[in-house]
Amino acid sequence: MGLSEKTILITGEEGFAGRHLLDALKRLNSSMxxxxxxxxxxxxxRDKDLIRGRKRELEDIDIVYHLAARTAVNSSYESPHATYETNVLGTLNMLELCRLCDIDKIVYASSYVYGTPQYLPIDEKHITSPNNPYSKSKLLGEELCRSYHEDFGIKCIIFRPFNIYGPGQRADFLIPKIISSLSSGEVVVRDPEPKRDFVHITDMVDAYIKGGEYQGDFDIFNIGYGKSYSVKEIIEKIISxxxxxxxxxxxxxxxxxxIMDCYADTAKARATLHWRPLISIDEGLQMMVGNQ
Incomplete structure (x- = not known):
């Protein structure tokens, strides 16, 4: 059954990825x-009583996309309690909502949880070793998903995005920060060397949609482009x-x-979800700079 025939709830619908996913699901005529x-x-x-109070209104939902989270690594060091409270307790409450309302499926937005790579590219079998409070909180959310699947039969599809970028992203993220600095004639960043795997938000949303359609009961997928670029290389591309x-x-x-370098092995998502990234870093940057 396609998502046009599903009733869907998105948490974090006002965030970067949530807005793009909401627009895509509306175009599919999903019931939101x-x-x-x-x-x-x-x-x-974080408020389980408020969520439980909506039980009757939410019983017809087929899928929950759980995207709401505190996402900044730096602030996770400054405010770890708030990070864990939102990302762990919020996930627990959404899983409880699924249990109480007999919601069949949750699609959970995790993060990069592998720490320093033991090998490249990184596949889903790579050891998980998160090295900051944010990624640790997301891995705890994954374990809650696994527990609710095993104990209560809730279908859980977990995505581990690498570095998402695209229009509408907050200005404190790397690519928007660089682009917003262009008009001043000077770009200043901390470190030119770290390399990251950048996946465009359009491709990320396509993965979310395919995850919603996927018939598996529990699975984890890396989502990335499959190639890494240094901060210096990204700046050079944008200036060009x-x-x-x-x-x-x-x-x-x-x-x-x-982490000095990381990029995803996306073979599992390609084979199982029939997903692949379509927007190269050059195409994605061209679209973002052109919209300035």
Whole structure:
């Protein structure tokens, strides 16, 4: 059954990925349900009583896309309690909602949880060794999904995105930060060397949709482009597209527990979900710089 015949709830629908997923599901004519109170205010996913109070209204849902989370690595060090409370307790509450309302399936947005790579590219069998509070909180969420699947039969599809980018992303993320600096004539970042696997939001949303359609009971998928680029390479690509002389500076500051290179093995998602990334880094950057 396609998603056009499903009733769907997205948590984090006002966030970067959530907005794009919501628009895509509306184009598929899915029936969308919002987790808001009678005054139109978003319900706090950390509050189990508020969520339980919506039980009767939410019993017809087929799929929950659980995207709501605190996502910043730096702030997870500054506010670990808030990170764990939102990401772990919020996930637990959404799984409880699935259990109480007999919701068949949850699609969970996890994160990069592998720590320093033992080998490249990284497949789903790679040891998980998260090295910051944010990724540790997401791995705890995965374990909750596994537990609710084993104990209560809830179907759980877990995505481990590498570095998502695209239009509408917060300005404190790397690519939007670089692009927003172009008009000043100078780009300053901390460290030119770390390499990351960048996947465009359009491809990420396509994976979410295929995950919603997937008939498996429990599975985990890496989502990335399958190639890594350094911060320096990304800056050079953006400046080349922009077409002006831009001064580039580096602060010489390396993040705590920095991972110097990582990129995804997406063979499982390609084979099982029939998903593959379509937008190259050059195409994605061209679209973002062109929209400035």
């Amino acid at each position: 349900v919002s987790l808001k109170d009678q005054n139109g205010k978003r319900v706090d996913i 597209i922009y077409g002006s002389n831009i001064k580039v500076g580096y602060e010489g500051e390396r993040r705590k527990n920095e």
